[in-house]
Amino acid sequence: MWDRLANRSNTADGPKMTEWRRRRGKAVHLRDWKPLVQQVDSAQSMHETNVNHPANDSNCGLYVHLPFCETKCGYCDFYSVPTHGRDTAPLVFAIVRELKRRTDHIEQRILTIFCGGGTPTILPIDQLDAVLTPLGGLAKRHDSIEFTVEANPATVDDEKTRLMVSAGVGRVSMGAQSFFPSELAALERLHDPDDIPVSFATLRRNGVERINLDLIFGIPGQTLETWSQSLRRAVDLSPDHLACYGLTYEPATRLTAQRNLGKITPCGENLEAEMFELTTETLEAAGFKQYEISNYALPGCECAHNVGYWRNQPYVAVGPSAVGCIHGERYKNIADIGGYIRMIDERGDAVVERETLTGEMLVLEMVMMQMRLVEGLSISAFRARIGIDPRALFQRPIERLAELGKIQVSDTHIALTQSGRLVADRVMTQLVGEPATGPISLPVLSG
Numbered sequence: 177m178w179d180r181l182a183n184r185s186n187t188a189d190g191p192k193m194t195e196w197r198r199r200r201g202k203a204v205h206l207r208d209w210k211p212l213v214q215q216v217d218s219a220q221s222m223h224e225t226n227v228n229h230p231a232n233d234s235n236c237g238l239y240v241h242l243p244f245c246e247t248k249c250g251y252c253d254f255y256s257v258p259t260h261g262r263d264t265a266p267l268v269f270a271i272v273r274e275l276k277r278r279t280d281h282i283e284q285r286i287l288t289i290f291c292g293g294g295t296p297t298i299l300p301i302d303q304l305d306a307v308l309t310p311l312g313g314l315a316k317r318h319d320s321i322e323f324t325v326e327a328n329p330a331t332v333d334d335e336k337t338r339l340m341v342s343a344g345v346g347r348v349s350m351g352a353q354s355f356f357p358s359e360l361a362a363l364e365r366l367h368d369p370d371d372i373p374v375s376f377a378t379l380r381r382n383g384v385e386r387i388n389l390d391l392i393f394g395i396p397g398q399t400l401e402t403w404s405q406s407l408r409r410a411v412d413l414s415p416d417h418l419a420c421y422g423l424t425y426e427p428a429t430r431l432t433a434q435r436n437l438g439k440i441t442p443c444g445e446n447l448e449a450e451m452f453e454l455t456t457e458t459l460e461a462a463g464f465k466q467y468e469i470s471n472y473a474l475p476g477c478e479c480a481h482n483v484g485y486w487r488n489q490p491y492v493a494v495g496p497s498a499v500g501c502i503h504g505e506r507y508k509n510i511a512d513i514g515g516y517i518r519m520i521d522e523r524g525d526a527v528v529e530r531e532t533l534t535g536e537m538l539v540l541e542m543v544m545m546q547m548r549l550v551e552g553l554s555i556s557a558f559r560a561r562i563g564i565d566p567r568a569l570f571q572r573p574i575e576r577l578a579e580l581g582k583i584q585v586s587d588t589h590i591a592l593t594q595s596g597r598l599v600a601d602r603v604m605t606q607l608v609g610e611p612a613t614g615p616i617s618l619p620v621l622s623g
């Protein structure tokens with residue numbers, strides 16, 4: 177019943193949003209969906225701007241992936257490497273070279289910048305400076321509306337925070353995850369609950385205006401009561417944004433191995449569903465508005481960078497394992513630090529996979545990404561890019577899912593209902609799993 181994917185595509189301390197396969201949705205396979213792909217059309221701008229992001233294809237986001245962490249958390253399947261005393265400088269300087277090459281002559285306006293990982297704030301101050309200073313220069317040059325850095329509790333101090341603020345960072349996203357030692361231990365997180373308010377105060381004291389806290393529910397041993405307390409303690413710190421994700425068991429993680437060996441007992445699905453409902457109730461009562469399945473913000477404080485992903489805006493990505501999508505092409509960098517440095521040295525880029533987006537892929541992505549937003553899939557944006565009204569393309573599943581109370585259709589959007597959000601991935605899969613048949617054809621995008 178419960179859709180874990182729906183709650184896992186974007187935590188603050190992992191490169192989740194750059195992992196396009198996950199963002200597209202694990203449960204959907206292109207081969208399961210065979211629309212006719214016949215006519216050529218060009219992509220056009222999207223228009224809906226309910227959430228704080230001026231959607232427009234002449235804008236793009238910029239993601240920088242710094243893959244170092246102090247240790248590897250048990251549930252983490254993102255490309256991050258424990259530092260273990262290694263010299264991080266060669267990678268940092270290779271990333272700065274790739275950044276320069278990708279942005280020196282960029283046509284788009286870089287609307288948002290997100291420096292994530294990994295844990296960027298564990299870098300030595302001079303290396304953090306080496307990354308943030310050029311990013312700050314780009315933010316100024318492009319008049320970016322948001323510049324975020326990811327951090328973990330106990331990895332920020334006054335000096336690093338002052339550096340971030342002077343570089344133009346206006347938003348920090350911190351991986352709090354839980355306020356209970358046993359739950360942090362189950363996740364193999366390094367920090368203590370007490371580190372969270374201390375780091376939060378450090379950020380505030382030094383002028384960080386906007387702070388997101390990440391929390392995880394569905395942790396083995398977690399109860400509705402401890403989840404409720406974590407939510408309240410997070411709200412008491414007065415962040416402007418909270419991202420609350422259901423724990424997922426990714427293949428090849430220690431957490432999954434422990435589960436498979438019977439050493440831990442996952443939270444039941446019904447309890448997770450209750451936690452999800454409690455999240456929305458608690459945060460909405462505290463003035464936060466749910467604007468995406470897992471994301472809640474005070475009015476005007478939505479994460480514009482992530483909204484750009486959910487609205488299928490172009491994005492440039494830099495660093496090992498980073499995935500970018502621009503000019504109708506998706507690329508992926510090598511997920512290996514040594515290989516990345518070598519490739520940047522030898523040929524200036526580290527791309528190991530490229531893929532041209534077809535109309536079919538874009539349809540899937542628009543549905544799977546935009547339906548995550550509470551506002552839903554923009555009918556006008558879909559028509560502008562695909563050339564077809566999604567209400568006609570998905571007529572049969574729309575009727576069925578609306579009857580089941582899982583989606584609602586207005587004049588402007590197709591959106592999940594609250595009960596649909598509980599099973600979001602399944603609903604989206606059903607929506608795209610059965611397109612209309614007949615004379616409808618989809619464009620092949622020219623890129």
Ligand code: SF4
Nearest residue numbers: 189245248249252294
């Ligand atoms: S802090 Fe933990 S969860 Fe976050 S990227 Fe590093 S290892 Fe992964």
